[in-house]
Amino acid sequence: xxxxxxxxxxxxxxxxxxxxxxxxxxxxxxIEPGEVVSLIGESGSGKSTIGxxxxxxxxxxxxxxxxxxxxISGLKGRGVKxxxxxxQGVFQDPxxxxxxxxxxxxxxxxxxDTYYPGMRKAEWSKKVSDSLEGVGLNPSDCLGKYxxxxxxxxxxxxxxxxxxxxxxxxxxxxxxxxxxxxxxRVDVLNLLGELKERGLGILFITHDLSLGNYISExxxxxxxxxIVEMGATAKVFGNxxxxxxxxxxxxxxxxxxxWEQVEREVGARGGxxxxxxxxEALALHEVEADHSVAxxxx
Amino acid sequence: xETTESTETVVAGTVVAKTASAEPQRKRSETLYFALRNKxxxxxxxxxxxxxLFAIFGPMFTDKDPFEFYEAYGEPPSxxxxxxTTSPGQDVYAQFVYGLxxxxxxxxxxxxxxxxxxxxxxxxxxxxxxVVDEILTMLTNVVLxxxxxxxxxxxxAYLTVGSLLWEAVLIGVTSWPWAARAIRAQxxxxxxxxxxxxxxxxxxxxxxxxxxxxxxNMSSYLFLTFILLFGGSILIAATLDFLGLGPVEVxxxxxxxxxxxxxxxxxxxxxxxxxxxxxxxxxxxxxLYVMNVxxxxxxxxxxxxx
Amino acid sequence: MSLQVDxxxxxxxxxxxxxxxxxxxxxxxxxxxxxxxxGESGCGKSTLGKSLxxxxxxxxxxxxxxxxxxxxxxxxxNRAMDKYRFKRISIVPQxxxxxxxxxxxxxxxxxxxxxxxxVPYESVRAELERRLSLVGLSQDVLGMxxxxxxxxxxxxxxxxxxxxxxxxxxIADEITSALxxxxxxxxxxxxxxxxxxxxxxxxxxxxxxxxxxxQVADSILVMYAGRLAEKAPADVIIESPRHPYxxxxxxxxxxxxxxxxxxxxxxxxxxxxxxLDPPKGCRFRHRCPLAFDKxxxxxxxxxxxxxxxxxxxxxxxxx
Numbered sequence: 001x002x003x004x005x006x007x008x009x010x011x012x013x014x015x016x017x018x019x020x021x022x023x024x025x026x027x028x029x030x031i032e033p034g035e036v037v038s039l040i041g042e043s044g045s046g047k048s049t050i051g052x053x054x055x056x057x058x059x060x061x062x063x064x065x066x067x068x069x070x071x072i073s074g075l076k077g078r079g080v081k082x083x084x085x086x087x088q089g090v091f092q093d094p095x096x097x098x099x100x101x102x103x104x105x106x107x108x109x110x111x112x113d114t115y116y117p118g119m120r121k122a123e124w125s126k127k128v129s130d131s132l133e134g135v136g137l138n139p140s141d142c143l144g145k146y147x148x149x150x151x152x153x154x155x156x157x158x159x160x161x162x163x164x165x166x167x168x169x170x171x172x173x174x175x176x177x178x179x180x181x182x183x184x185r186v187d188v189l190n191l192l193g194e195l196k197e198r199g200l201g202i203l204f205i206t207h208d209l210s211l212g213n214y215i216s217e218x219x220x221x222x223x224x225x226x227i228v229e230m231g232a233t234a235k236v237f238g239n240x241x242x243x244x245x246x247x248x249x250x251x252x253x254x255x256x257x258x259w260e261q262v263e264r265e266v267g268a269r270g271g272x273x274x275x276x277x278x279x280e281a282l283a284l285h286e287v288e289a290d291h292s293v294a295x296x297x298x
Numbered sequence: 299x300e301t302t303e304s305t306e307t308v309v310a311g312t313v314v315a316k317t318a319s320a321e322p323q324r325k326r327s328e329t330l331y332f333a334l335r336n337k338x339x340x341x342x343x344x345x346x347x348x349x350x351l352f353a354i355f356g357p358m359f360t361d362k363d364p365f366e367f368y369e370a371y372g373e374p375p376s377x378x379x380x381x382x383t384t385s386p387g388q389d390v391y392a393q394f395v396y397g398l399x400x401x402x403x404x405x406x407x408x409x410x411x412x413x414x415x416x417x418x419x420x421x422x423x424x425x426x427x428x429v430v431d432e433i434l435t436m437l438t439n440v441v442l443x444x445x446x447x448x449x450x451x452x453x454x455a456y457l458t459v460g461s462l463l464w465e466a467v468l469i470g471v472t473s474w475p476w477a478a479r480a481i482r483a484q485x486x487x488x489x490x491x492x493x494x495x496x497x498x499x500x501x502x503x504x505x506x507x508x509x510x511x512x513x514x515n516m517s518s519y520l521f522l523t524f525i526l527l528f529g530g531s532i533l534i535a536a537t538l539d540f541l542g543l544g545p546v547e548v549x550x551x552x553x554x555x556x557x558x559x560x561x562x563x564x565x566x567x568x569x570x571x572x573x574x575x576x577x578x579x580x581x582x583x584x585x586l587y588v589m590n591v592x593x594x595x596x597x598x599x600x601x602x603x604x
Numbered sequence: 605m606s607l608q609v610d611x612x613x614x615x616x617x618x619x620x621x622x623x624x625x626x627x628x629x630x631x632x633x634x635x636x637x638x639x640x641x642x643g644e645s646g647c648g649k650s651t652l653g654k655s656l657x658x659x660x661x662x663x664x665x666x667x668x669x670x671x672x673x674x675x676x677x678x679x680x681x682n683r684a685m686d687k688y689r690f691k692r693i694s695i696v697p698q699x700x701x702x703x704x705x706x707x708x709x710x711x712x713x714x715x716x717x718x719x720x721x722x723v724p725y726e727s728v729r730a731e732l733e734r735r736l737s738l739v740g741l742s743q744d745v746l747g748m749x750x751x752x753x754x755x756x757x758x759x760x761x762x763x764x765x766x767x768x769x770x771x772x773x774x775i776a777d778e779i780t781s782a783l784x785x786x787x788x789x790x791x792x793x794x795x796x797x798x799x800x801x802x803x804x805x806x807x808x809x810x811x812x813x814x815x816x817x818x819q820v821a822d823s824i825l826v827m828y829a830g831r832l833a834e835k836a837p838a839d840v841i842i843e844s845p846r847h848p849y850x851x852x853x854x855x856x857x858x859x860x861x862x863x864x865x866x867x868x869x870x871x872x873x874x875x876x877x878x879x880l881d882p883p884k885g886c887r888f889r890h891r892c893p894l895a896f897d898k899x900x901x902x903x904x905x906x907x908x909x910x911x912x913x914x915x916x917x918x919x920x921x922x923x
Contacts, residue, residue: 055495096491159496189858193868209860210858213862237861248785253792258818259789271787
């Protein structure tokens with residue numbers, strides 16, 4: 001289990017680092033095995049920063065991130081390696097995830113170098129094939145190719161296969177399907193669903209509410225680095241309480257409903273760039289089981 | 299209000315090549331194809347190669363020594379002395395070919411030293427960022443603003459640079475800053491790419507990521523940097539030698555110019571004495587720079603004029 | 605008819621040959637119509653949009669003609685097209701403002717652009733400010749630098765600028781894709797507002813996002829691999845599409861309320877054919893569950909109902 005406890009990220013900006021930019025403030029959340037938690041936010045909400053902190057690509061300035069009870073900031077050498085055996089990530093841009101001058105196989109061979117140096121060649125290729133087939137890829141279709149010869153969907157699947165070569169428990173999926181074509185993106189999304197059913201805990205970072213709603217058990221709504229509302233997906237979408245959440249839900253274009261109808265249902269106007277927000281520093285409090293919101297208690 | 303080209307690349311990108319095995323072959327031959335068609339590269343490279351061969355094999359065609367005095371004082375080119383002689387009676391051809399040799403040696407050694415330091419500093423600053431970057435950038439800027447020639451003049455005056463290698467190393471340790479800055483900037487942009495993050499998630503160490511993921515992506519760039527450092531070092535060495543601050547036991551093109559000027563070769567109309575080293579230096583440096591522009595066009599598809 | 609496109613083909617020159625990005629496209633847009641142009645990346649929708657205003661060096665106009673208000677556009681003559689650009693046809697590209705000088709104030713950029721098109725700034729200044737306030741921007745934006753504006757503000761500013769001379773046709777190329785959900789809505793609604801007020805006569809909205817089109821477009825044209833698949837009023841495309849591609853595409857889109865647990869969606873297997881050397885016949889047939897032997901011939905784009913055209917042998921056989 002992965003948990004974040006009042007995690008913050010502050011960047012020092014300006015000539016002498018005199019000013020501070022708060023990217024993430026007091027974020028607490030947990031990801032359990034076998035569930036997808038979607039972290040929904042607009043640009044600048046700090047959602048990717050949270051993913052990078054979990055992956056140790058960027059240190060938290062405050063608060064603790066722990067995995068199975070161990071604070072990950074103190075990990076060194078072997079500890080880091082073991083952490084990455086359990087916690088992996090996939091990123092937004094499939095083309096940027098591959099070194100353009102190498103064949104795509106490199107992403108899996110790096111795993112072998114670090115984690116299975118002694119494994120025999122035949123055994124390893126069997127393992128790779130199994131993993132590829134597990135994500136719906138035909139090994140002969142992708143191994144030996146260059147990134148630009150494959151579609152974005154195939155590349156993302158291959159990255160998922162790469163993560164599955166390890167014994168992972170938690171996957172951070174940062175906008176993994178936002179750059180894929182409509183006709184193939186849902187298949188990658190379904191794949192995340194299957195991985196979840198196999199016991200993986202997934203942090204699904206997205207700006208697209210309909211995707212979060214589709215795939216996740218729990219939803220976290222992030223605004224300017226703070227959580228404004230979180231809880232069971234059905235509750236957050238079915239009974240949004242924070243004005244910001246309502247505004248977001250009212251702004252989503254639907255396929256079978258016009259905006260006016262959605263706005264009536266939600267009882268809020270969409271498309272307001274700045275919602276009159278209550279005091280930002282309000283703490284989350286539980287309004288019903290598994291549903292919290294950052295509003296003053298009534 | 300110009301439209302962006304991004305979607306075009308997508309159109310072409312999703313559509314290109316079907317065969318996997320032919321791909322690296324194609325890429326290599328494509329580079330070669332553009333390389334051979336690029337006039338600047340061909341001309342620059344031929345010029346540099348010609349001079350290099352001249353420096354290697356030139357001395358074999360003569361039994362004369364560059365420091366030996368012969369019984370011919372300030373004579374124009376003749377059958378006996380192909381490039382003529384200096385006023386004290388030294389053979390200009392012998393001086394020229396040995397001088398050419400030392401120019402290449404200085405260029406190569408100084409270029410390597412500067413490239414090594416520049417890469418180490420640039421990669422470390424760009425990859426690590428933060429405090430490491432700030433310190434290294436400050437160091438780079440300090441070395442950058444110090445007038446290199448002045449320092450070299452002072453240093454060589456005190457140390458009386460004895461050997462060619464010493465001179466080369468001295469040039470190398472002072473001419474790396476711009477290379478470090480350029481490499482740092484390139485590294486910065488590559489580090490933000492996701493494949494670097496993925497390499498870290500694969501448990502790769504920092505230097506492995508730099509050597510195996512980042513550096514190969516800028517190999518053409520590093521090569522161009524080296525060529526520029528090479529050419530620049532030859533020029534600096536010539537300047538030092540011309541000012542009489544280089545090694546005196548080793549013949550160099552700069553030293554030839556120095557001696558010719560101090561012997562008033564120009565005023566006495568002894569053109570053969572200073573034309574050969576002057577043309578030599580100009581040709582090497584110009585050849586390298588023209589080659590550099592050509593290579594840039596080959597490596598950078600956007601500059602290709604098809 | 606505001607815009608009439610007849611059998612238009614535009615190819616891209618690449619090192620490996622010509623990419624048939626737009627191949628024999630015929631459609632028309634009526635006065636006051638907002639037409640959505642939808643399709644996946646690489647289907648040619650952007651190329652089609654761009655070719656109506658400017659052919660870049662790598663694009664080649666192979667065949668067909670385009671008429672705006674019954675006047676044939678000189679597509680091949682870059683100079684002659686200048687007469688139409690901005691005044692009669694305008695485009696809002698995806699990253700319009702990012703391409704502009706960051707060191708100039710927005711007002712100055714606009715002024716220079718207008719002057720370069722022979723329009724004195726002062727003559728339109730009042731209208732410019734009126735329209736900016738209409739889209740919710742104060743005239744202060746004119747004194748700001750592009751970097752000081754948010755993505756949505758930039759996009760709306762460029763929309764105001766592009767439509768300042770009331771063009772007959774506005775091409776909006778993926779203008780909402782890089783924006784957040786909340787800003788997306790405001791920008792999309794501006795398109796409708798401009799049409800309603802008569803600032804533009806007709807609009808082509810190019811996007812991969814069918815949900816946005818359902819909100820703002822009157823009709824939707826679906827492209828696949830350089831060809832037209834289907835064109836119909838927006839609600840017909842969404843509720844009762846006829847082309848198998850449109851049907852499968854729409855059924856693959858998650859929307860709020862649809863969940864993995866209760867209602868699993870499926871994508872379309874396979875990927876579009878390479879446009880460098882596209883297969884003969886229907887270009888969707890390799891991914892199409894309804895494909896049969898007739899599909900090796902190219903299906904005609906036939907009208908199955910008024911204003912509803914489909915190119916498919918299986919679902920819309922020509923009578």
